[in-house]
Amino acid sequence: MLKTCLSFSRRTALGVLTTALVSVAALSSPAHAEDAQGFVTSFGGKLVGIINSDKSLSEKRAEVLPLLQDNVDIATIGKFCLGRYWRTATPEQQAQYLKLFHQVLVNAVTDKIGDYRGVSFKVTGTSNTPNGELVSAQIMRPGQPVADMGLLIAHDGGMKIVDMIGEGTSLRLTQRQDYSSYLARNGGNVATLISALERQLSHRH
Secondary structure (H helix, E strand, O other): OOOOOHHHHHHHHHHHHHHHHHHHHHHHOOOOOOOOOHHHHHHHHHHHHHHHHOOOOOHHHHHEEEEEEHEEEEHHHHHHHHOOEEEEEEHHHHHHHHHHHHHHHHHHHHOOOOOOOOEEEEEEEEEEEEOOOEEEEEOOOOOOOOOOEEEEEEEEOOOEEEEEEEEOEEHHHHHHHHHHHHHHHOOOOOHHHHHHHHHHHHHOO
């Protein structure tokens, strides 16, 4: 049986993404549009304006959606998570899988929008990696220990978030391991994963 898709994100990486993006606007360091830290700060500033508005939760979700689509490379994350099975999937399966993955990831973030209040966020540095620039930070929430996190920013064709790291663990790597394990138990048939994602979305509420 497939684990809840993005189960890691609901536990930790979702907190990484949502908390970081909701509270990053409080950063005191200057933002520069050309660097990764400035990119995260700018994105967070837009997001925090939505989160802290007096609009209904449904309105907030509707406004957050285009921000995620514009600033998070969901397709690249989805392809990475499918791993070697991406090459064995038919073009139709690839398209269907990415559509479902997109909705699952968006739901994982937007479903938690109302849960992140009273947080503070501090960028602790940036570093270059073979896969992009990693923006490191600490998240403080009332009554909870400080959490280290990171957002991996790719520069191909414009900056976008391609991974979230929490508790030293990569969201996309954890999810790829989950998918690979599921597919290995089901003969490598991508159609079975697609069906599992469809069931997950149908049971969302």
